[in-house]
Amino acid sequence: TLTSLKKLTQAYAVTAFLALMIGVLLGPLQALNYGGINVYDSPLLKALLGSYYQGLTLHGVLNALVFTQFFISGWMLYLPVRDLNVRPNMRFAWFTYLTMTAGLLTAAVPLLTNDATVLYTFYPPLEGSPVFYIGAAVMVAASLLVAGQVVWLWLAWKRAHPGRVTPVVTYMSVATWLMWVVAALGLVVEVVVLLIPWSLGLTRGVDPLLARTLFWWTGHPIVYFWLLPAYISWYAFLPRQAGGRMASEGLTRLAFAMFLVFSVPVGLHHQYADPNVQNTWKVIHMFLTFLVAVPSLLTAFSAAASLEDAARAHGGRGLIGWVRRLPWGNASMTAQVLAMVSFIFGGAGGIVNASIAFSPVVHNTAWIPGHFHITVGTATTLTFMGVMFWLVPHLTGKRLASPRVALASVWWWFTGMMLLALGMHWQGLAGVPRRALVSASAQQGVYDAMHLGLPKAITAASGIVLFVAAILFYAVLWRTLLSRRVDDPERTPIPTSEAISAAGETLADASPLVRRTEPLLALTFAALVLVILVYGPVIAPMLANYQFIPGQRLW
Ligand code: HAS
Numbered sequence: 001t002l003t004s005l006k007k008l009t010q011a012y013a014v015t016a017f018l019a020l021m022i023g024v025l026l027g028p029l030q031a032l033n034y035g036g037i038n039v040y041d042s043p044l045l046k047a048l049l050g051s052y053y054q055g056l057t058l059h060g061v062l063n064a065l066v067f068t069q070f071f072i073s074g075w076m077l078y079l080p081v082r083d084l085n086v087r088p089n090m091r092f093a094w095f096t097y098l099t100m101t102a103g104l105l106t107a108a109v110p111l112l113t114n115d116a117t118v119l120y121t122f123y124p125p126l127e128g129s130p131v132f133y134i135g136a137a138v139m140v141a142a143s144l145l146v147a148g149q150v151v152w153l154w155l156a157w158k159r160a161h162p163g164r165v166t167p168v169v170t171y172m173s174v175a176t177w178l179m180w181v182v183a184a185l186g187l188v189v190e191v192v193v194l195l196i197p198w199s200l201g202l203t204r205g206v207d208p209l210l211a212r213t214l215f216w217w218t219g220h221p222i223v224y225f226w227l228l229p230a231y232i233s234w235y236a237f238l239p240r241q242a243g244g245r246m247a248s249e250g251l252t253r254l255a256f257a258m259f260l261v262f263s264v265p266v267g268l269h270h271q272y273a274d275p276n277v278q279n280t281w282k283v284i285h286m287f288l289t290f291l292v293a294v295p296s297l298l299t300a301f302s303a304a305a306s307l308e309d310a311a312r313a314h315g316g317r318g319l320i321g322w323v324r325r326l327p328w329g330n331a332s333m334t335a336q337v338l339a340m341v342s343f344i345f346g347g348a349g350g351i352v353n354a355s356i357a358f359s360p361v362v363h364n365t366a367w368i369p370g371h372f373h374i375t376v377g378t379a380t381t382l383t384f385m386g387v388m389f390w391l392v393p394h395l396t397g398k399r400l401a402s403p404r405v406a407l408a409s410v411w412w413w414f415t416g417m418m419l420l421a422l423g424m425h426w427q428g429l430a431g432v433p434r435r436a437l438v439s440a441s442a443q444q445g446v447y448d449a450m451h452l453g454l455p456k457a458i459t460a461a462s463g464i465v466l467f468v469a470a471i472l473f474y475a476v477l478w479r480t481l482l483s484r485r486v487d488d489p490e491r492t493p494i495p496t497s498e499a500i501s502a503a504g505e506t507l508a509d510a511s512p513l514v515r516r517t518e519p520l521l522a523l524t525f526a527a528l529v530l531v532i533l534v535y536g537p538v539i540a541p542m543l544a545n546y547q548f549i550p551g552q553r554l555w
Pocket residue numbers: 121223224226227269270289292293296297299300301303304307323337340341343344346347348349350351352353354355359362363364368371372375376377379380
């Protein structure tokens with residue numbers, strides 16, 4: 001079973017990183033566009049891509065949706081199974097992987113033929129081929145099957161171990177999967193009930209406002225579905241990699257319990273500009289958004305505490321001088337710490353976005369892609385890149401090829417993303433829109449008149465820096481994967497950390513915090529109730545006023 005499980009995890013991870021590789025190659029085209037250089041008009045790209053929007057759709061779907069979902073599904077099945085030492089039904093697990101891959105291949109056809117150029121948000125009335133929506137639905141359904149399998153295994157473990165505290169890695173994984181189940185409901189209803197019948201021509205039209213609302217029901221918590229698997233690494237594995245211990249198991253559990261309850265009822269912060277939604281509800285979603293930032297602030301505290309603990313244990317001194325004593329030669333640790341550093345800015349920007357008073361300044365401008373490249377592009381992606389440096393040797397028994405190149409690749413990635421964020425936030429504040437071919441000659445004059453030479457140059461340069469980072473990273477990854485097996489894979493163990501403040505084995509001995517956060521199913525129920533309370537009054541009038549708007553095509 002273990003060999004099969006490792007192969008499955010490898011299959012998920014390799015599929016994810018293949019998707020990212022294609023998506024990342026399209027990235028510099030976007031960055032150059034915001035640098036005022038339109039490479040989409042070059043003969044080669046004209047032959048390959050239907051338009052800027054097709055390139056942008058592929059970039060967003062592959063990086064944000066496909067890469068994340070495949071990596072996370074493998075990662076968050078593998079970790080709890082190893083943590084609990086249970087035997088999953090491997091046939092079912094492989095079936096799920098194959099279903100997800102079938103969904104991906106199905107959705108890929110219209111994406112590649114320019115029949116689903118609807119961007120990764122697929123807002124109606126922009127209309128794509130039904131094949132795209134069906135493929136996407138199958139992919140999401142497969143992720144829910146993984147969720148079901150993990151929750152099932154955890155419940156079986158609980159039955160077999162009454163009175164025991166769920167081990168912390170499993171706790172974090174199950175909480176994330178349960179959050180995703182509540183979160184995915186919006187997207188499932190949008191795609192299955194609204195978009196698929198509409199794109200098949202079975203309904204007269206679709207209501208864009210209702211569809212967007214259901215989309216953001218899932219669309220905001222999906223960012224925590226991308227972030228929390230990285231947090232699992234920051235909490236459970238990074239401390240050991242840095243030579244130290246997790247700060248507090250209780251605090252870790254509290255953070256994940258809060259994410260489970262508060263991640264979903266916040267989606268209206270993406271819709272402040274939408275008409276026909278009462279301001280009261282927008283403001284309520286805003287306050288709940290501020291609340292869901294709290295577990296990230298707890299994480300910032302815990303992560304910094306465990307890094308400081310590690311560095312001081314190795315002779316680190318001074319208020320911030322201890323930082324030098326972290327093992328900066330370790331590419332896996334470095335990737336994750338750099339991901340955290342960038343996330344300080346990404347998180348702060350998120351709080352600006354969420355503030356209803358600031359939102360009109362930044363909404364739909366280049367600021368927003370600036371924000372999400374130092375969240376999903378680093379906190380998530382750079383962390384997963386760092387994880388791969390130990391996960392691949394652990395799964396395969398192969399040694400990491402060229403650790404120095406691996407180290408260089410993560411510094412290049414971090415630098416590229418920080419430059420991109422700087423250039424894009426700057427341009428956004430000046431009013432440059434997002435999702436637009438700003439380098440097209442018709443609009444060029446407007447942006448030239450804005451004297452944005454420096455931020456444009458920074459953005460264009462970031463695309464090149466990220467391109468180099470990707471070449472370095474993939475050279476290491478493919479060389480490692482294609483090398484020969486030299487070790488027993490278990491010689492590279494999962495770097496599970498001990499905790500300074502552990503939870504204890506039994507619920508009877510555990511602290512009140514650990515005991516109260518243990519019932520994850522009850523917390524899921526609370527999350528559902530909260531979602532119904534804050535979405536019910538928003539969605540009910542939309543249903544009563546359902547509008548049939550015909551589809552439009554962008555390409
Ligand atoms: Fe966001 C838009 C608000 C987090 C991703 N976001 C987006 C979009 C994406 C995205 C993809 O309220 C674009 C969607 C689209 O296409 O339209 N976001 C937030 C808020 C947070 C947040 C409040 N976002 C994320 C994360 C993402 C992500 C995480 C991906 C993984 N976002 C928004 C809003 C919009 C938005 C509005 C809509 C904008 C609009 O107008 O359209 C919060 O969760 C952030 C909390 C985070 C923190 C930071 C904690 C810091 C940590 C690091 C500590 C560092 C250490 C390092 C310890 C408070 C944990 C120590 C260093 C040493 C060297 C020792």
